Amino acid sequence: MFRTINASTRLSCPLRPAPWNAFAKRSFSTTSYVFAQRAVKYETNGEPSSVISTITYPDLPAPSPDSVNIKFLLSPINPADVNVIQGVYPANKTAQQLLPEAQIFVAGNEGVAVVQQAGSDAGLAEGDWVIMAKQQAGTWASASCVTARDVIKVPKEIGEVHAATITVNPPTAYNMLRDFVDLKEGDWVLQNGANSAVGEAVIQIAAHRKLRTINFVRNRHNIDDVKQHLQSLGATHVFTYDDLSSKERLKHIKSLTKGKDPRLFLNCVSGKDTTTMLRLLGSDATVVSYGAMSKQPLSIPTSYFIFKDLKCTGFWQSRWYNTHTREERVTVMNEIVKVIREGKLREPEHEIVTIPGSASEEEATTMVREVMKRVEAGAGRKVLLRVEEVP
């Protein structure tokens, strides 16, 4: 459904909140658009499978000199995206106004895109691949117009999947292993939730740095497969939380480090098992929390703080991005690209869900809602969305 866009009312680029008031005053007629792009949007917070729908909007105008028009190739659905849509995640989500009628939020934080058209001062060329340097960019869309400073060029050789998933989990792992404890080759790192996306990145980046890892996961019917999988990624040891209930087992685990107790504990679980895991730490250790899968608080005997000099802190990659310069972000990205190039960081297990351009708005909305239902239920592999242009 191509329609002609009235040149005098073309969208400003990059899209900013509420530029449409001006349009409205000019008695703008909606019949004059080219409807050619699609986005997954929501207008109010709520369960994603209820509040999201797709919207089709005009093709983008030419970018301003410092901007680029990009076409998204793949955009992951991360757990945090669900929380952002629910409105329970402290993200600064900016509304976009893709159509004059409604101020909407385009979902999606992470993704890889290809430059379609570059402004004269953007420093990027058509065909370049870019990832988002700005939080909550609205990546679940076929296209967007962004200022060049809000994206970072990424080498194509790492592939679409790695590029689409390079800004959240790998830097979380990379930074947590770097920013809190000065770890040397052979040092031990303790972690729970070791088969989470970040957990697997931790195992691999730690192995790449010749650090050793003690990994904990939930017990399950295929626990041997999980252990084998994590060991194939480079995990030194893998245990289940059940191992924590036996004093002897705990003593055995503690003995594995031969007195070189771990000084870094990466926690994405909290609750009772995490408290028990503290016993595996040495003095002057740091617990870095980046998740709370148990939905329980982290309970710490005060004596650990006083006599063992335990430190507890948190990590949130979003804050890291907000408190570091673009140059620092590029540096970390390049470091991770290096690990990928050396074949030391595998693509996450994933499935690609394409929202075809041929789908009607209703069909597209149904598809996206069904995917979200699966994600909300905590279904297995990471979903990568590919939102096609509307022909």
Added chain:
Amino acid sequence: MFRTINASTRLSCPLRPAPWNAFAKRSFSTTSYVFAQRAVKYETNGEPSSVISTITYPDLPAPSPDSVNIKFLLSPINPADVNVIQGVYPANKTAQQLLPEAQIFVAGNEGVAVVQQAGSDAGLAEGDWVIMAKQQAGTWASASCVTARDVIKVPKEIGEVHAATITVNPPTAYNMLRDFVDLKEGDWVLQNGANSAVGEAVIQIAAHRKLRTINFVRNRHNIDDVKQHLQSLGATHVFTYDDLSSKERLKHIKSLTKGKDPRLFLNCVSGKDTTTMLRLLGSDATVVSYGAMSKQPLSIPTSYFIFKDLKCTGFWQSRWYNTHTREERVTVMNEIVKVIREGKLREPEHEIVTIPGSASEEEATTMVREVMKRVEAGAGRKVLLRVEEVP
């Protein structure tokens, strides 16, 4: 009861563990001592009121060139001393052998002493006042011989009580207010257990630095007196833990800082109320735990770590002493002396208990055990021991 000491078997000075093996081999006779000093000792860990007793031992030989013989003036009984004797405190307590028969532990960590005789290279003179720079020096005694580097000279004008209590609580308060958060004039500090010895030092040193404090204490029959007392020390606000159960009250307390939320929380309580108090903190705040009066762990919602960048750590003045140079210790001591001299730090509420030299060993032991019973029961004022020489 003066007896003559056999010159060839005089005690080495400073006293070191187990030099008596050599004596024993020389068929040493105990009848040849001068019994003229007294110490409060224990041989095995246990409840202080059961395991401690006094011992009388020979007067000290002349000190070696780098040592001094000191006479203790006042030595506080701190809560940690009880735990050291119980054997539940991670202190490196060195056994002393004041008599050839038994290897014993002299109790006491803190105290002020006067130099009686100084070695030629000690850099101290007879009459100088000194405090302990070494942990667990065994201060509940009439005298001791110490290396000069293990003591720090202190000006007499601050008085015996201040001098006797200057190495544990005031530096704990001083260092906690300095080492974790960069606080500027007008900044707010949150604390619980505000009427503890450290809590009162925090209020006064904070006021001296023109910091503002929000203080929490347990509710009690004379709560108004407690509030008035803490306010007279410089507390900006004083509340009880009961105030934490009302959302409105909490909101009111939060409003007092006019958006300048506290970034430092000094915790010596832990447990449920402490978790609630976390709501009064701003982003990027640090909880420094130095006690756990509730005997409960510190339970922290993981989201505080991730999204509010909360940091939790501990402080232990003993570790601080172990990880800082003598010069740093002297600097902090001088800073505290300065606050005392300006009249900004009051003497702790105390009573002095003298163990008279005229008391028999049995009487002295009974006296000390009775004092310990009161301390174990958590009775009011700080007890300062004065152990007299045995005439």
